[in-house]
Amino acid sequence: MQFTIEVNSKSIRAEKGETILSALNRNGIMIPTLCRMQEYTPTGACRMCVVEVEGRERLVTACSALVEEWMKIRTHSPRVIKARKTIVELLLSNHPDDCLYCDRNLDCELQKLSDQLQVRERRIRGRKIKPRRDQSSPAIVRELSKCILCGRCIRVCEESVTATSIDFIGRGRATHVGTAMDRDLNFSSCIHCGQCVLVCPTGALHEKHYVTEVQEQLSKSDVTRVIQYSPLVPYALADELGVKYQRDFDRVLNAVLRKIGFEKVFLSGAGTDILIKELADAVEAARKNGEKKPVVISACPAWVKYCEQFFPEFLPMLSTLKTPQQISGAIIKSALAATEEKSSVYTVSVTPCTAMKFEARRDSMTRKGISDIDTVLTVRELARLIVLYGIDITNIDPEPADEPMSQRSSAALLAETAGGLTESVLRSLAIRAGGTESDKSAVKKLRSGNPFREGSVTEGDLTWSVAVVDGLKGFEKLREMLDKGSSYDLIEVMACPGGCVNGGGMIPAGSKEAVRQRSRFIYQADEQDAVRGPENSATVSMLYDDTFIQCPELTDRHLFHTHFSKRDVLL
Amino acid sequence: MSKIEDILTRYRSGSHESLIPILQDVQVEDGYLSEEAVVRIGAFLGMSTTKIYGLATFYDQFRFAPAGRVHLRVCNGTTCFVNGSAPVIAAMKETLGVEPGQTTRDGRFSYELTACMGGCNEGPVVCVGETFHTHVRAEDIPEMITKLKVLADLK
Structure with a gap:
């Protein structure tokens, strides 16, 4: 009405x-x-x-x-404006006045409000909050003195991520946001998804920066500097740098990265293609061997940690395949570094994710103490690096990426949305069954946007049933369905609602609709791409037929697998 | 830990409204809320330990470290403040070397700041067990602590 x-x-x-x-x-x-x-x-x-x-x-x-x-x-009205202004003044009264040095300078909601309401002098003086900087997590930094206690991070963590790792602690002036027993973040049940970073209005929560580290390595002459980036990165970066994205921008980015000083530029998407192929193999093998348990995709590092701490009983179902980033990393450190010392190859990975920073440091991702990926940057950090090196992205000729990982299929890009990896695997299964494309109407169902989605697709004479958890809120429904006796061949869980398009290292989308918009862009790009899966990617054929055979470490592909174990944290 | 299990038998698993009564019972039993206790209660009620810790820190009555053998309560009410409780609290901090709510390393002492204990015309008030010390001055604190050490060592 x-x-x-x-x-x-x-x-x-x-x-x-x-x-x-x-x-x-x-x-x-x-x-x-x-x-x-x-x-x-x-x-x-x-x-x-x-x-x-x-x-x-x-x-x-x-x-x-x-x-x-x-x-x-x-x-x-004057009364309203005065009230709003007073609120901002009160928030500023105990706020550290270090905007110039703050991570969120010029991108801070409090700063914006204070400007909009024309706060021009410090009228109210409060006792400053004792600075406390929690740098314990490899992915997320908390700066408690900058927190204005809006509670957004707490709500996201509880209602959307369902990890409930943070809450208001204490009372009155002593109130602050913290973890169980007020420990540092690395001891908590935080899964490093970074959803809290996306909603923080100030600089109280941000990713851990590694730009300085990268700079340092770039100035060394005795290391081979290698960078790889996720399929979504060029699109997100264009947005962050304020240019209109065109397909050519991917190749412009290759040139930009070389200008910054990277000797080799690879596509993590090649790793995604390998993952898609290996997953399709795993699903087929499970069917052939008559295994009852599903293949649960472990490509989301935030989901993996969530599973390790909250639902260790799920771990045996988890696919041991690494994430695309780590698969590419293993290839780089093995194939590229075959002739040189592994420690002299410095690898950077750019992702839309904060949890990848944590993942790259997992024990199981290192060999003899050397990680396959040395540094993980978010899209936001890469944008800063580009600006820092004074590169005019509007005036650069596109260049191809380096062999052996110079190409990715559009299926790899599709994997950046929730449900996309499942779709890609289904597409591979369809091609293996002699078709070209999986059933459109079944795939459409998998794109519905609900936190839990399921469907079954028939390829040739085989029917595959799949489930997608889009944001951990949908996980409870999955458990319910499994308890009821539903069986699936393939289960995908993405910690961030919407998938990597809404990852903690992305530019905040602000609304569900904006996240959907990003997914729609990917679906569209997928439609237009000529190379639609690992089957028709020249890079994948070359890797399997040549690189993996040439390099003894990669021949049996055991480096693409990892292991998971129960994790003891305060839940 | 078995004491906690005894307490939990009196409550229904998963009933969030039992949280505060359980916390109170455990505190009475153990004298404080240990990490293990919080984790156990969380599992029993199906609640995140973060939520429990967040809620428990809201209330002054819960503590997270064992109390000292002698526990002092220093009035931080309005009248005692006007009568000079701030220097008393500062002296307490100085003499014991710990903040309110903490326990000295030797386990002898702990102290907390409380709201009015009803001795407004006798303030500042410091309460040790059942004994009320009135008109306390900052300079009295070192001697008071020395005397109480004997009591602490008896316990």
Whole structure:
């Protein structure tokens, strides 16, 4: 039901049951918010969105109050603006004044609000929060003095990630966000997915930076500097650097990376192609051997840690195949470094993920103490590196990537969305059965966007049933289905809702719709690509027919496998 | 640990509303909430230890380290503050070398700051077990602690 309410002496249409904020936004009236997150129930904690409602003595939070027919609202009256400004001033009263040195300088919601509300002097002085910098995690850094206690990270961690690794600790002025027993992050049940980083309005949470480390290595003349990047990176990077993405940008990026000083540029997508092929092999083998248990994809490092600590009983089902990043890393450190000392090859991987930073440091990912991947950068960090090296990306000729990993299929790009890896494996199975493409309508079902999706696809005379968990919120449903006796050949779990397109190392999408938009871009790119799977990728054929045979370490492909074990953390 | 199991038998597994009563029982039994206890309660109620810790730290009544053999309560109420409790607290910190809520390394002492204990006209008040020390001054603290050491060593 629609009715009319009066806002700033003008009539606007409002829908029964919607919040004041949503009615205002739909009618082109913007009001600032801070603790609000789209698609989450409002808490009204920060009071930033207050408006004046005639007949109500107190200001009303627009994000949580519902519209009512009689309402006369004033959104920018002197009283309202003064209230909002005071809130920002109070938030700033104990905030460290180090914006110039802050990770989020020029990209900070608090800074933006303070500018919008024209806070130009420190009117309220509070005791500063004792600086506490938790650098214990290889992926995420917490800077507690910059936290404004909006609680967004806590809600994401509990409601979306379901790890519940952080909460408000203490009371009153001593309140802060922390883990169980107030330990450092590396002792906690944090799975390093980085969803909290995406929602943090200030610099209180950010990925651990390795840009300086990369710079240092780049200046050394006695190391071979190698970089690889995930299929999604060029698209995300274009967005971060403010240029329009075109397919050619992938090849521009190769040139950019060489300009920065990397000698070899590889595509992690080649590793994804290998993973797709090996997974298809594994699924086929499981069927052939009559195994009852499904192949559970372990390509999401955040999911793997989640599984290790919360559901160790799932571990035997997990595929031992490494993630694309680590498969490529193993190839680089074996094939490329066959002639030289492994320690003299420095490998960087750029991903849309923060958990990959953690994964690269897992014991099982190192050989004789040397990691296959030395440094993992997020998309945001790579953008900084490019800016730091003063490279004008609009004025560079495209170049191909290096052999033996110069090409990826569009299936590898597809794997960056939740459900994409499953689709890619199904496509491979279809091709093996003599077809070209898996059943369109079944695939469409796998793209629905629900946290839990399942489907079955018939290729030739074999039927494959698959399940996709899109964001760990859907995991409970999977367990329920398994308990009920559902059986699957292949299960994919992605920790971040939407998949890697919404990864912790990406540019914050802001809404579910924006994440969907990224997926749609990938689906479209997949449609247009000529090389649609590992089967018709020249790179994959060359790797299997030549590189792996030439290099003794890779011949039996055992380096593409790893192992997982129960992890003891405070749950 | 078996004591915890005894306590838990009195409650229903998975009932989140039992959290505070359980925490209180455990604290009475053990004198504090140990990490093991929090983990066990979390498993029993199906709650994250982070949530339990977050909730328990909200309330002053819960502590996370064993109390000292002698536990002092220093009034931090308004009247005691006006009568000069701040220097008393500072002296306590100085003499014992620990913050409120912590326990000295030798396990003898711990202290906490409490709200009004009802001795407003006698403040600042420091309470040791059942004994109330009134009109306490900062300079009295070292002597008080020395005397209490004897009591602590008897326990």
